[in-house]
Amino acid sequence: SQQGEEDPQALSxxxxxxxxxNCSYKTSINNLQWYRQNSGRGLVHxxxxxxxxxxxxxxxxxxxxxxxxxxxxxxxTASRAADxxxxxxxxxxxxxxxxxxxxxxxxxSS
Amino acid sequence: EPEVTQTPSHQxxxxxxxxxxxxxxxxxxxxxxxxxxxxxxxxxxxxxxxxNEISEKSEIFDDQFSVERPDGSNFxxxxxxxxxxxxxxxxxxxxxxxxxxxxxxxGPGTRLLVL
Numbered sequence: 763s764q765q766g767e768e769d770p771q772a773l774s775x776x777x778x779x780x781x782x783x784n785c786s787y788k789t790s791i792n793n794l795q796w797y798r799q800n801s802g803r804g805l806v807h808x809x810x811x812x813x814x815x816x817x818x819x820x821x822x823x824x825x826x827x828x829x830x831x832x833x834x835x836x837x838x839t840a841s842r843a844a845d846x847x848x849x850x851x852x853x854x855x856x857x858x859x860x861x862x863x864x865x866x867x868x869x870x871s872s
Numbered sequence: 873e874p875e876v877t878q879t880p881s882h883q884x885x886x887x888x889x890x891x892x893x894x895x896x897x898x899x900x901x902x903x904x905x906x907x908x909x910x911x912x913x914x915x916x917x918x919x920x921x922x923x924n925e926i927s928e929k930s931e932i933f934d935d936q937f938s939v940e941r942p943d944g945s946n947f948x949x950x951x952x953x954x955x956x957x958x959x960x961x962x963x964x965x966x967x968x969x970x971x972x973x974x975x976x977x978x979g980p981g982t983r984l985l986v987l
Contacts, residue, residue, distance in 0.1 A: 792974070793974050795974075795975065795976075797978075802961075802983075803980060803981070804963065804978050804979055804980035804981050805915065805963060805965075805978040806978075807975050807976070807977065807978070810974055810975055812974075850914070850915065852915075854974070858920075858928060859905060859917040859920050859928055859930075860905075860907075860915075860917065860976060861917065862907075862914050862915040862916070863914060864913070864914045865914065
């Protein structure tokens with residue numbers, strides 16, 4: 763399977779600090795996506811990085827992808843209390859279903 | 873901004889009953905998906921649908937499940953005879969095609985509780 767597996771499982775930080783979450787997967791992919799889920803709510807797409815890309819930025823988000831290590835990281839800079847949520851990586855081959863990891867629960871305290 | 877909608881937001885049913893979960897994908901999207909998330913677990917793929925037929929399904933999607941696009945806007949998931957283990961959050965997702973179509977947009981989910 764091409765599961766994404768995130769670590770750490772849980773992360774607690776103070777507002778203003780940076781949060782880094784990692785994701786590993788097993789097989790070749792077309793792209794890797796990060797989603798956020800607030801408690802009991804839907805999945806919000808954050809960013810997509812393609813297999814031929816190494817780094818991507820979107821606002822306070824920075825995603826890296828290392829296909830040789832089959833890993834990705836999501837960095838949230840200058841975190842806010844509103845960033846408190848679960849973060850999932852999801853991998854896909856071209857046009858196929860997303861395979862999600864177990865997620866990292868981020869808690870940002872003010 | 874267009875979004876995927878799902879109804880109902882919550883559904884409670886008795887074991888053995890049939891349920892239909894409804895989704896309205898984003899209007900110009902062509903690919904539709906159902907996923908589920910059992911409480912505290914990862915999001916799992918159930919089925920994908922394109923051009924009025926199932927294009928991919930997981931082991932979870934057995935004969936108790938079916939999907940349908942009854943009209944030009946709705947996309948439904950039917951569970952024929954619910955089991956306790958079907959209790960989960962069910963998410964619908966849709967995407968367009970081409971290079972812009974890699975991102976799947978998810979609805980807010982239907983929380984199904986089977987008693």
